[in-house]
Amino acid sequence: MITRTIVNTAIAVTLTAAAMISLSAYAASEEIVERVKPVGQLVVNPEDTSQKATESTAESTTTDSAPVVADAGKATYDKACFACHGTGAAGAPILGKKDAWTSRISQGKDKLYSNAINGFNAMPAKGGAAALSDEEVK
Secondary structure, three states, X not given: OOOHHHHHHHHHHHHHHHHHHHHHHHHHHHHHHHHHOOOOOOOOOOOOOHXXXXXXXXXXXXXXXXXXXHHHHHHXXXXXXXXHHXXXXXXXXXXXXXXXXXXXXXXXXXXXXXXXXXXXXXXXXXXXXXXXXXXXXX
């Protein structure tokens, strides 16, 4: 006959093993989530920032306009374009890889601007940053 102590010990061992397995599975799932997280996120800002950007650019251009334009362009690229054009996601040509851009550039600037503003293949209009003006995209 099995004594109560043996039964209680067996239950305790089983519960401890189940808890350890559960904790290790949770830790593994956290690691998996970290490994497969997306390289970027699409953030849709409901307020219209184009007016604010125009105002801040107008204020800054009185002193030194070239760095402001370059900084604004880089900020726009980092916000809306890098996720695909920095990684090649969805077949996007990677910034700096001239071979990938040759056929696109040969179509002319107007075609590049049109694709960037209206979208092309898997790329959404304005890279998913709908609040950008056409000039900001250019």
